[in-house]
Amino acid sequence: MPPETKQKLAERAGKILAILRVEYPQSGTALRYEDPWQLLVATILSAQCTDERVNKVTPALFARYPTIADFAVAERADLEEMVHSTGFYRNKAKAIQESAQQIMDDFGGQVPETIDELVTLRGVARKTASVVLQEVIKPDGPHDGVVVDTHVQRLARRMGLVPSTWKNADKVERRLMEIYPREDWNLSFVLILHGRAVCSARKPKCEHCVVYDLCPRRGV
Ligand code: SF4
Known part of the structure; x- marks a missing residue:
């Protein structure tokens, strides 16, 4: 494929996204949650773990600790046990509890609503913050x-x-932010669904791909 101009790349990228948005109209996280805090916890737990596994763990977790304040004062060992099956349970329990304590101490018990504030929470990376913002806060x-x-x-x-x-x-994030207009920066939800359903890591099903004609990698 010859090198693309920035304009051609933006046009092609826009077409890819438009097609994927039609293909996956119900896009959004598969994690189950009822408020920003629950999504923050579920997103932390989803690192190196499937959403299905996280969704099995969180109902009991949120029943036992219904509020952010409850997480802040939980017994760490109990928290670890409850999230054990999601893997990396010590780090995850620590990240969740320290975030809860910070929210209680620094943010009046409310999950902060800007990316700059969210990433100050220990254990909350930019990716986690963006998921929470795009899915439930904004x-x-x-x-x-x-x-x-x-x-x-x-x-x-x-x-x-x-x-x-x-x-x-x-x-990669900076480049995608250059290619796509700001209103499309939530594109990841459809890309993730397409990655799971068709463009898998090991064996992409290019012959069934709706963006086949727009993809330089097709069939390779
Ligand atoms: S054509 Fe193949 S490589 Fe390209 S997006 Fe589709 S599945 Fe992925």
């Missing part, structure tokens, strides 16, 4: 960034939105 924008996980990185590389050698999530 679903209609303005968006503060693009959620870049392994699916988004892989698809962005395969689709030629970023160079095929790029492995740095921050770099």
